[in-house]
Amino acid sequence: MTAGFLILALFALLFLRVPIAISLGLSAILTMMLFAEQSLVALAQRFFSALQVYPLLAIPFFILAGALMTTGGVAKRMIAFANSLVGHFRGGLAMAALLACALFAAVSGSSPATVVAVGSIMIAGMARSGYSREFAAGLICNAGTLGILIPPSIVMVVYGAVTETSIGDLFIAGVVPGLMLTAMLMIAVALLARRLDLPGQPRADLRTVLKTGRDAIWGLLLIVIILGGIYSGVFTPTEAAAVSAVYAFVIVVFVYGDVKLREVPKVVADAARTTTMLMFIIGNAYLFAFVLTTEQVPQSLSQWVTDLGLPPWAFLIMLNLLLLLAGMFMEATSVVLIFAPIMFPIATALGIDPIHLGIIMTLNMEIGMITPPVGLNLFVTSGVSQLPLTKVIHAALPWLVVLFAALIIVTYVPWVSLVLPRALN
Amino acid sequence: MSAPLVQRVLKVADRVEETFMIVALSFMTVLTVVQVVLRYGFGGGFVWSLEVTTYTFAWLVLIGMSYGVRTEAHIAVDLVTSRLSPGAARAFAAIALVAGLAYCALMIYGSSQFVDRLMTLGNNARDIPVPRWVLTGIMPIAFALLALRLVQAARPVLWPRAVASDKQ
Numbered sequence: 385m386t387a388g389f390l391i392l393a394l395f396a397l398l399f400l401r402v403p404i405a406i407s408l409g410l411s412a413i414l415t416m417m418l419f420a421e422q423s424l425v426a427l428a429q430r431f432f433s434a435l436q437v438y439p440l441l442a443i444p445f446f447i448l449a450g451a452l453m454t455t456g457g458v459a460k461r462m463i464a465f466a467n468s469l470v471g472h473f474r475g476g477l478a479m480a481a482l483l484a485c486a487l488f489a490a491v492s493g494s495s496p497a498t499v500v501a502v503g504s505i506m507i508a509g510m511a512r513s514g515y516s517r518e519f520a521a522g523l524i525c526n527a528g529t530l531g532i533l534i535p536p537s538i539v540m541v542v543y544g545a546v547t548e549t550s551i552g553d554l555f556i557a558g559v560v561p562g563l564m565l566t567a568m569l570m571i572a573v574a575l576l577a578r579r580l581d582l583p584g585q586p587r588a589d590l591r592t593v594l595k596t597g598r599d600a601i602w603g604l605l606l607i608v609i610i611l612g613g614i615y616s617g618v619f620t621p622t623e624a625a626a627v628s629a630v631y632a633f634v635i636v637v638f639v640y641g642d643v644k645l646r647e648v649p650k651v652v653a654d655a656a657r658t659t660t661m662l663m664f665i666i667g668n669a670y671l672f673a674f675v676l677t678t679e680q681v682p683q684s685l686s687q688w689v690t691d692l693g694l695p696p697w698a699f700l701i702m703l704n705l706l707l708l709l710a711g712m713f714m715e716a717t718s719v720v721l722i723f724a725p726i727m728f729p730i731a732t733a734l735g736i737d738p739i740h741l742g743i744i745m746t747l748n749m750e751i752g753m754i755t756p757p758v759g760l761n762l763f764v765t766s767g768v769s770q771l772p773l774t775k776v777i778h779a780a781l782p783w784l785v786v787l788f789a790a791l792i793i794v795t796y797v798p799w800v801s802l803v804l805p806r807a808l809n
Numbered sequence: 810m811s812a813p814l815v816q817r818v819l820k821v822a823d824r825v826e827e828t829f830m831i832v833a834l835s836f837m838t839v840l841t842v843v844q845v846v847l848r849y850g851f852g853g854g855f856v857w858s859l860e861v862t863t864y865t866f867a868w869l870v871l872i873g874m875s876y877g878v879r880t881e882a883h884i885a886v887d888l889v890t891s892r893l894s895p896g897a898a899r900a901f902a903a904i905a906l907v908a909g910l911a912y913c914a915l916m917i918y919g920s921s922q923f924v925d926r927l928m929t930l931g932n933n934a935r936d937i938p939v940p941r942w943v944l945t946g947i948m949p950i951a952f953a954l955l956a957l958r959l960v961q962a963a964r965p966v967l968w969p970r971a972v973a974s975d976k977q
Contacts (some may be wrong), residue, residue: 390966397908398885399886400901400904400905400908401885401886401901401902401905402885402905402908403883403884403885403909404883404884404885404886405883406909406912407908408910409912409916410911410912410915413912413915413916413919417915421918421928423922424915424916424919424922425919425922425923425926426920427916427919428916428919428923428948429922429923431916431948432867432920432923432945432948433872435863435866435867435870436863436864436867438859438863440839441837441862441863441866444834444837444838444866444869445837445838445841448834448838480947489868520897559840588927618845618849619845619864621843622841623841623842624847626837626838626841626842627842627845628820629838630838630839630842644910648829652830652831652834652835653827653830653831655834656830656831656834656869656876656882657873657877657882658875658882658885659834659869659870659873660830660869660872660873660874660877660882661873661877661882661883661884663873664872664874664877664883667870711884715884730907737962746940755835757886758884758886763845763884
């Protein structure tokens, strides 16, 4: 009853076009006032403490690093490198765009940021080379979702923070699924290239490959610093994120020189804006989750599922359907924040590894980023491609087949997610 | 009239907000990295560093909420409004504004009680010699600013004539 009101209030507010953050917060507060004994003070306190969760501090730092690298020509050099590697195949420019998304994902923790970084250069570039703008937008909108699967990842930071799972392990676990999805998309592009008779480019000679590789290496070293630093225990994920931001600053201002020192404050302001947008949602999602917990919803749900005696495979189907539905209407981090505490105990009881669960959730959130009505990648792709949102949605949806296939593999082959963390521990 | 004065105050507030956010985010980042450097370079660090960083973060987000309204950063679900007539769009905007203001009012109420309790307790933060009520005192202020920005953002849709007369 109480939970029903909470969810109904949330959807009513969302439907009225109240911002997502306020919808989450207000539905939590109203439910609390109508049904629960807790006071508003408890909610205010909860909100403030949500903004002080140490692992979540990685979010502003990763966003800042991403913002610096997007404006600072890191993406441009990765694209040149990717193009020298795969540009000569049929559909080479599309493959280069995809590969560039995967490379940029390895330094960025956000999917929309990856779309902006690669899409703002490549969509126009592909259109000039004879691809349709829709094709380019659809591909990059999807490939950009790799941003949260290939480490670092803001969604994994949130999952790790709420379930107290090692963020380092989650990052490392994302590597194999990330490469797998990249390869699957690559095959899809190759097949389409044949059917649509897409153009290739002249083969780059070895010198060009080496030169573009050397240019791009500064950006790519970042992932080595992040994963190496976390895994060797040199720093926490939060510190790794802060180091990334400072490293990115040095690279784009002093090594590449693409950003002038006086332009830096604008980039920082932009990163701060994205950070607060996300954290405002997260803080309110904490309130929402808090009300669910005080109403014993996670406990009774997990009791209910256990009583049903669902086998793990059936639970995983249910989990995926629920997450896909939630991902359509809500923003990724808030879905993780609300659903992770509910699903975690059930999954543990069924013997599903917490890391595996985290990767499944991440993949669902990737799909959520390209499914309307709330799909952040769709919005930013529409922005960088200058195509109307409806056209972007049409262009992006066919690629979902590939993402669904990856989701099924990741869900039912735990090995894909667990091979690396197990090998390293 | 009072309108130009309000606008001037808001203009100044814009600058203050933005500058604060730039400084806060840069400061947090540098402080965290300095902490790593001190740990490995000098085998030590500041005890207060972590707490200062987390409070800066909280302030950044709280101040940033209203900045986000002004710069249209907050995302909403757009299922129906793009297909609405102007009149219906105004009705939707009005309801959304009321919901937003109700949210702010309740958060102001809850957080000022929270701050009030900390005032009564009178204790300091763990590692920094500042009373906790000072550090959390930004909360009701931030939600009041958010309410102000929500009204400001809704004005062009709800009261187009008033906005037009401001510009003359």
